[in-house]
Amino acid sequence: MSGDAGKRAAAEQAALLVEDGMRVGLGTGSTVDLLLPVLAARGLRDVRCVATSDATERQARELGLPVEPFDARDGLDLAVDGADEVAPDRWLIKGGGGAHTREKIVAAAAERFVVIVDESKLVDALTWAVPVELLPFGLPATLARLGDATVREGAPRSPDGGVIADVRASLADPAAVAARLAATPGVVDHGLFAPELVADVIVGRPG
Numbered sequence: 001m002s003g004d005a006g007k008r009a010a011a012e013q014a015a016l017l018v019e020d021g022m023r024v025g026l027g028t029g030s031t032v033d034l035l036l037p038v039l040a041a042r043g044l045r046d047v048r049c050v051a052t053s054d055a056t057e058r059q060a061r062e063l064g065l066p067v068e069p070f071d072a073r074d075g076l077d078l079a080v081d082g083a084d085e086v087a088p089d090r091w092l093i094k095g096g097g098g099a100h101t102r103e104k105i106v107a108a109a110a111e112r113f114v115v116i117v118d119e120s121k122l123v124d125a126l127t128w129a130v131p132v133e134l135l136p137f138g139l140p141a142t143l144a145r146l147g148d149a150t151v152r153e154g155a156p157r158s159p160d161g162g163v164i165a166d167v168r169a170s171l172a173d174p175a176a177v178a179a180r181l182a183a184t185p186g187v188v189d190h191g192l193f194a195p196e197l198v199a200d201v202i203v204g205r206p207g
Contacts, residue, residue, distance in 0.1 A: 003118060003120070004030075004034070004118075005118070005204065006117075006118025006120070006203075006205060007030065007031045007034050007082070007116070007117070007118045007204055008034045008038075008204065009118075009204035010031065010116035010117060010118065010202045010203060010204035011031060011032075011034040011035035011038055011116055011204075012038050013116075013202050014035055014080045014116045014202055015035060015038040015039045015042060017080075017112075017114060018039060018042070018044065018047060018078060019044070020044045020045055020046045020047065021046050021047075022047055022048075022077040022078055023047075023048050023049075023050070023073060023075075023076045023077050023078075024039075024047060024048070024049050024050070024076065024077065024078050024079070024080070025049075025050045025052070025076045025078070025079030025081075025106035025107070025109065025110050026049050026050065026051050026052065026056050026060060026067075026079075026080065026081075026106075027052055027056070027079070027080060027081025027082060027099075027103050027106070028051075028052045028053040028055065028056050028081070028097045028099040028102075028103060029081070029082045029096065029097045030082065031081075031082030031116050031117065031118075032056060032080070032081060032082060032116075033059065035116065036056070036059050036060055036063055036065065037063055039063075039065065040060075040063035040064055040065050047065070047066070048066055048067075048068050049065050049066060049067045049068070050067070050068065050069075050076060050106060051067050052081070052099045052102040052103045052106055052159070053099045053102065053159050054159060070105075070106070070109075075109050075111070076106065076109050076110040076111070077110065077111055077112070078110055078111070078112050078114065079106045079107050079109070079110035079112070079113045079114070080113075080114045080115075081094070081103055081106075081107065081113070081114075081115060081116070082094075082115065082116055082117055083115050083117050083121055083193075084096045084121065084191075085121060085123045085126050085127065085128050086115065086121050086122050086123065086201055087123060087124075087125060087126050087174075088124065089195055090195035090198045090201065091126060091174045091192065091193070091195055092115065092192070092193035093126055093128045093130060093131075093191050093192060093193075094131070094191045094193055095131025095132075095133075095164075095190075095191030096131065098133070098152070098155060098156065098157070098158050098159075098164040099158060099159055100131055100133065100189060100190070100191040101133045101158060101160065101162065101189040102159055102160070104189055104193060104197075107193065107197050107198075108197060112199040112200070113197055113198055113199050114199060114200045114201075114202060115200070115201045115202070116201075116204075117201065117202075117203055117204070118203070118204045118205070119203050119204065119205040121203075122203065125171065125172075126171040126174055126192075127171070129150075129166035129167060129168045130166065130167045130168075130169065130171075130177065130181065130190055130191050130192055131164060131165075131166055131167075131190065131191035132146070132164070132165050132166070132167055132181060132187055132188075132189070132190045132191065133158045133160075133162035133163070133164060133187070133189055133190075134162055134163045134164075134165055134186055134187060134188065135162065135163070135186050135188060136161070136162070136163055137186075138185075138186055139151075139163055139186070141186065142184065142185065142186030142187065143165065145184050145185070146165075146167050146181075146184060146187075147167070147169070148167065148168040148169065149165050149166065149167045149168075150165055150166055150168075151163060151164070151165045152164045152165060152166065158188075160188075162188050167190075174192055174194075175194070177192060178190060178192040178194065
């Protein structure tokens with residue numbers, strides 16, 4: 001089981017974690033796209049959602065899930081999102097959709113952050129270029145400081161207007177790379193998610 005079938009299996013399990021009365025953070029991407037109809041079909045009466053992108057918010061509302069701005073509360077019970085790569089130590093790379101800054105804010109605000117993936121996302125070591133959101137002001141200078149960084153040509157900006165780029169670096173020590181990116185002026189946030197953010201990884205696989 002892989003691809004959409006694996007994602008759907010993981011999404012179905014994650015939807016069962018949502019209980020009435022919860023405040024739930026919804027990530028962005030193809031796996032969350034599969035989660036939303038399953039969650040809506042449960043018919044829970046008192047669930048309030050926070051969406052990390054306009055696309056997720058639009059789909060959730062169309063399915064009848066109530067979505068509120070993330071300025072009405074300071075925490076969430078649960079957040080669910082996908083990932084581009086998941087290492088054995090639970091370091092993640094996220095940001096293929098360019099919403100990783102909001103996704104990280106939501107993950108950090110949740111009492112429980114659950115990652116849903118199919119088994120193709122499990123890797124022995126992180127290899128992807130790391131997505132970064134950059135301020136438009138001083139962009140060439142920021143890119144020069146980052147080194148091997150490329151702006152995604154033709155890609156939409158982040159939900160908050162940031163420029164999305166990808167940084168290529170050795171990820172033998174993801175914590176060191178995360179610290180370097182976070183300390184670079186002009187970087188809003190990066191797509192490396194530390195293990196301490198992750199409560200559970202649900203993997204869709206055979207059986």
